[in-house]
Amino acid sequence: MAVVRSSGIAFLLLTTFAATCQTAVQPGSMKKVAEVDPRFLSYNVETVEVTGGRFWKPYSAKAETPAETANTNAPVGIDPSMFQYRAPIDLSQAKLRRLASALAPAYMRVSGTWRNSSFFQNTDDPAPKTPPTGYQAVLTRAQWKGVVDFSHAAGAELVTSVATSAGTRDASGAWTPAEAAGFFEYTKSVGGHIAATEFMNEPTYASIGGAPAGYSGADFGRDVKAFRSFLKKASPGTLLLGPGSIGEGVVMAGGATAGGPKLSPTTPEMLQATGPIFDAFSYHFYSDASQRCTRMMGLKFVNTPETAMTAAWFDRNMQGFNHYAADRDKYLPGKQMWLTETSEAACGGDPFAAQFVDVFRFMDQLGSLSAKGVRSVMVNTLASSDYGLLDEETYAPRPDFWAAVLWKRTMDVRVLDPGVSLTGKARVYAACERDHKGGVTLLVINFDNSAEQALTLPVAGERYTLSSSELTSKQTMLNGTELVAGGDGSLPAMAGAKVAAGKVNFAPLTVSFVTLPGAKNSACQ
Secondary structure, three states: OOEEEEOOEEEEOOOOOOOOOEEEOOHHHOOEEEEOOOOOEEEEOOHHHHHOEEEEOOOOOOOOOHHHHHOOOOOOOOOHHHEEEEOOOOOOOHHHHHHHHOOOOEEEEEOOHHHHHEEEEOOOOOOOOOOOOOOOEEEEHHHHHHHHHHHHHHOEEEEEOOOOOHHHEOOOOOEOOHHHHHHHHHHHHOOOOEEEEEOOOOOOEOOOOOOOOOOOHHHHHHHHHHHHHHHHHHOOOOEEEEEEEOOOOOOOOOOOOOOOOOOEOOHHHHHHHHOOOOOEEEEEEEOOEOHHHHHHOOOOOOOOOOHHHOHHHHHHHHHHHHHHHHHHHHHOOOOOEEEEEEEOOEOOOOHHHHOOOHHHHHHHHHHHHHHOOOOEEEEEOOOOOOOOOEOOOOOOEOHHHHHHHHHHHHEEEEEEOOOOOOOOOEEEEEEEEOOOOOOEEEEEEEOOOOOOEEEEEOOOEEEEEEEOOOOOOOOOEEOOEEOOOOOOOOOOOOOOEEEOOEEEEEOOOEEEEEEEOOOOOHHHO
């Protein structure tokens, strides 16, 4: 047994001592409990990344130039010091495209709070220095064509929303489709396809998104009805997702409920006004507010890498789901649920969002939501701020990226009941094995820092175990070998290690995918 001690945490690299729990698995008889989209695991590229502008400042932010500081296109009512200017992202970069392709098939959602007030300039002119009245930013044709081209290259379908700020509204304050019409027309003209769209980003915080003062559920209902009428003519194959709510059902981990922006209108208020107008129910979820937001609101920040390794932290995800599932059941019964924006913490994430410790939460989120049939989970972001799957400066993959790649390679859309549960700090999920008829994949998450777990398997297979030298490292190892992408974005060989039928041990602080191609599960044919 090799043991590495770092930051007071004992990490076991080899699994040679007795497990605390041993459970027999019957992969051939596991029942199908749900089916998800082939693009279940997806990602966001924020509109502000595409246009350039002020997005959440990394904790290791570089100093800004006066010109960058002068840029003010940031959400209403939030301290501008929370943000840092970024030039428009170059979506033509071969390295970025190659890394994103490793997550195909996926949805690429280009939205965010900044989309609410971004004007689509439907000409080939460069962006003006000052946006039109009623907007805070300009999205050019060239920038949007870059998005379309990237989506094709990366095997991603587009998801978005439209501008809803003052510039889109008539004298009565009602939303009009004039600006959106050019956006949809141009997308089609350059070979793009918008698979799904929300009306606006996070209407439960309408004031932050630039909606008119006092924007109500009734206002939202009026506007969404106008948008749906427009959408079904302009792009009849596009799904209308909504309402895209956030902030309900889960309070901050520290128990604080005051000090933040006012939540208005509420989801029930909006859905009472719209009626069953949406093709699917969408919501956003973050486990908490990050250090940036809690400090801005004068609240004590309580989350640490240690709290991030607890069942209570993981279970916040299901608290959010259960809250919004109840709204779905009441107002949109039978409709699919889509989680169109999520990550470790809102406002750019905490520092540990980019570290190995977040892999445990991330995989538990995917496992639990897939078992509930959530259609798609869109991570925020692909490559920006601390919660990006990739480092925004170098595009170096972070630990969550490597876990996402393994999910894509091993987990099919058919979700199974594993039929077993592990004691203590460990969880098991199951799905059909991707690209193997009758095969089954197990996801085993052992977040205990000292106790092993074990499963007894009736057939042989392969295991892919992710670990790190320490939880707060950005290093990720697969079966003991560090994963590093090439300078061109190429991925290393990510082969599994063979496991025989019988007892298989899972070391503390590891996440493992175990593929069982010989399971002969009838639900997986």
